[in-house]
Amino acid sequence: MRDILPDVERWRERGEKVAIATVVSMAGSAPRGPGAKLAVSESGELSGSVSGGCVEPAVVHSAMQVIKTGKPEMLEFGISEEENFEKIGLACGGTIRVFVQRLDW
Template sequence: MRDVLPDIEKWRARGEQVAVATVISVIGSAPRKPGAKLAVSEKGELAGSVSGGCVEPAVIHAAEEVIKHGKPQLLEFGISEEDNLAQIGLSCGGTIRVFVERLDW
């Protein structure tokens, strides 16, 4: 959280809503470890990373929804037998779970 905290504090000081996405579990190979965070401001500013890019757009979209509605989301990204190239997934073959919540402080 240390790496995203200065940005969060700056955005909150401006009165903006903020959502934080946190990697809560990793199975197999993944670009980030549990605890990795991505903060998103209501203006779309970003700090941190949860995937190194491969699922970041989907996480950012979820964070925008969480900011708007206040309801946390639990996301899972990975490869399964049902997956195809058009779906979002990790190119490294692992699975990650990401919890997205709005900061209401």
């Protein structure tokens, strides 16, 4: 949270809505563990990361949706492209779950 706060504050001062994606669980080894965060602004700016790059595009896509609807989403990124609904594999072969929530709490 500390790493993304300055950017989130900047976006909020501009009046933008913000979504925060958080790694909430991890099985096997993954690039970043529980607590890792990616913040996304309404205009598409990013801060932080949940995986070091490999699943970010799908998370950003979800975040844009969440900013619009206000309805949180849970994403799961799995072991390989075949097993993964989003067709995006993790470099290290682990599984992570990412919770995406609009910052309205």
